[in-house]
Amino acid sequence: MPRSLGLAAYLAFARRQPRKPVPLAAERPKGELIWLHCSDPSRARSLAQLGLRLANLRDETQKVLITTASGTPPAQNLPDGAIWQECPTENPDDIEAFLHHWRPDMLIWLGKLLRPALTVASSKRMPCMLVEPNAPTLENKRWRVGPEPIRATLAHFNVILADTKAIVARFRSMLPEDVEVHPGGLLTEEPPALVHVESDLEELRDALKGRPVWLAARVHPDELPAILAAFRSALRLSHRLLLVIVPDRADHATAIRDQVHAQDWRVANWDDGAFPEEDTQILLTESPGELGLWYRIAPVSFVGSSLISGHGGRDPLEPAALGSAVLYGPSVRNHLDSYTRLANAGAARIVRDADSLATALIQLAAPDQLAAMAHAGWQVISETAEVTDAIVAHAQRLLDGDEVVG
Numbered sequence: 001m002p003r004s005l006g007l008a009a010y011l012a013f014a015r016r017q018p019r020k021p022v023p024l025a026a027e028r029p030k031g032e033l034i035w036l037h038c039s040d041p042s043r044a045r046s047l048a049q050l051g052l053r054l055a056n057l058r059d060e061t062q063k064v065l066i067t068t069a070s071g072t073p074p075a076q077n078l079p080d081g082a083i084w085q086e087c088p089t090e091n092p093d094d095i096e097a098f099l100h101h102w103r104p105d106m107l108i109w110l111g112k113l114l115r116p117a118l119t120v121a122s123s124k125r126m127p128c129m130l131v132e133p134n135a136p137t138l139e140n141k142r143w144r145v146g147p148e149p150i151r152a153t154l155a156h157f158n159v160i161l162a163d164t165k166a167i168v169a170r171f172r173s174m175l176p177e178d179v180e181v182h183p184g185g186l187l188t189e190e191p192p193a194l195v196h197v198e199s200d201l202e203e204l205r206d207a208l209k210g211r212p213v214w215l216a217a218r219v220h221p222d223e224l225p226a227i228l229a230a231f232r233s234a235l236r237l238s239h240r241l242l243l244v245i246v247p248d249r250a251d252h253a254t255a256i257r258d259q260v261h262a263q264d265w266r267v268a269n270w271d272d273g274a275f276p277e278e279d280t281q282i283l284l285t286e287s288p289g290e291l292g293l294w295y296r297i298a299p300v301s302f303v304g305s306s307l308i309s310g311h312g313g314r315d316p317l318e319p320a321a322l323g324s325a326v327l328y329g330p331s332v333r334n335h336l337d338s339y340t341r342l343a344n345a346g347a348a349r350i351v352r353d354a355d356s357l358a359t360a361l362i363q364l365a366a367p368d369q370l371a372a373m374a375h376a377g378w379q380v381i382s383e384t385a386e387v388t389d390a391i392v393a394h395a396q397r398l399l400d401g402d403e404v405v406g
Contacts, residue, residue, distance in 0.1 A: 004152030014090040014117040022086040031061035035104035039111025044074035046189045047110050048082035076334045090117040113139040116153040123156040127398035130157040185387035189338050191317035194292030207275040212241045215298035218248040218314040221255040223307040226354040233358035244283045253286040295322040302327040320377030347377035
């Protein structure tokens with residue numbers, strides 16, 4: 001690799017910085033360990049999900065290490081199996097202590113903010129992949145003490161997945177031939193595979209006889225008054241409409257049931273073995289364990305834990321992956337990337353109160369609008385799968401030490 005004066009000057013400057021050892025988050029898990037670094041802490045959850053998918057394919061440990069910019073923890077709760085560790089400084093002794101403890105088998109770096117000293121040290125120990133570099137720059141711009149070190153830093157990655165064909169062409173023209181540059185895309189969360197019992201699905205469809213259905217999923221008791229008020233309004237124009245209510249947690253079921261019965265709705269309880277009859281208005285369930293069934297039944301799903309602040313929202317990709325149009329409230333910080341992408345594609349709509357929820361339900365009674373939202377959701381899910389499949393395939397190849405793909 002040609003010598004870079006800019007990178008050499010940066011590394012010399014890094015060596016002169018004082019040590020700031022970071023506390024180690026845990027013992028290193030046994031087996032292969034994938035290290036993920038996320039430049040943007042708000043996207044750490046999406047990257048962790050990708051890493052866990054890769055880990056599940058390769059090792060029984062099913063653990064991944066994830067770092068974010070120094071001192072900035074992830075903005076969302078990470079999935080089980082992801083170990084968050086504060087990233088070391090660019091001081092080489094801090095980097096050595098970090099790498100010696102964790103001994104990663106691979107690095108997947110997400111985003112444009114680069115750390116040359118950490119990248120160079122890592123590339124000597126493991127294969128390294130860069131995803132979504134776009135317009136790469138230094139994480140700490142004040143550390144540019146000589147010529148630009150960006151190009152030389154990029155050359156230490158084995159594989160780079162860029163967003164557009166233009167970026168791919170630019171990187172290929174500026175980097176050595178042994179750095180693979182491939183088209184990529186935007187990494188977002190993947191929907192989990194929600195199972196269902198096929199016989200239950202068939203029997204429910206027979207019982208419903210084509211009735212319109214909407215689902216209020218992952219509901220908290222404090223959201224229920226607005227949901228029931230919206231339902232009452234929607235019933236004036238669609239008197240056969242059935243509401244299925246799924247609590248966010250099983251311990252919410254009693255409070256939800258009491259509120260529903262206090263308003264004298266005609267109710268069936270799924271967990272008592274009851275199927276909805278022609279005059280049933282609300283079908284109650286007691287836990288979210290069968291959401292795979294309800295998302296398949298309901299062409300419209302309001303994803304709860306979002307209407308009242310403090311709950312953070314729940315995964316909207318679950319209903320979108322199963323063909324259900326998504327409605328949601330304004331409090332969705334835990335899955336903001338996914339909601340934004342679905343909303344921009346026309347697959348999800350925000351509602352803020354009972355009136356806007358009722359309006360959305362009435363508008364989505366039109367089959368063409370419903371079909372357009374469902375199709376848009378499926379396109380988002382398909383694009384997500386293509387991006388993650390490509391990243392996983394390249395990572396598997398690097399971990400296995402296979403030859404470069406042109």
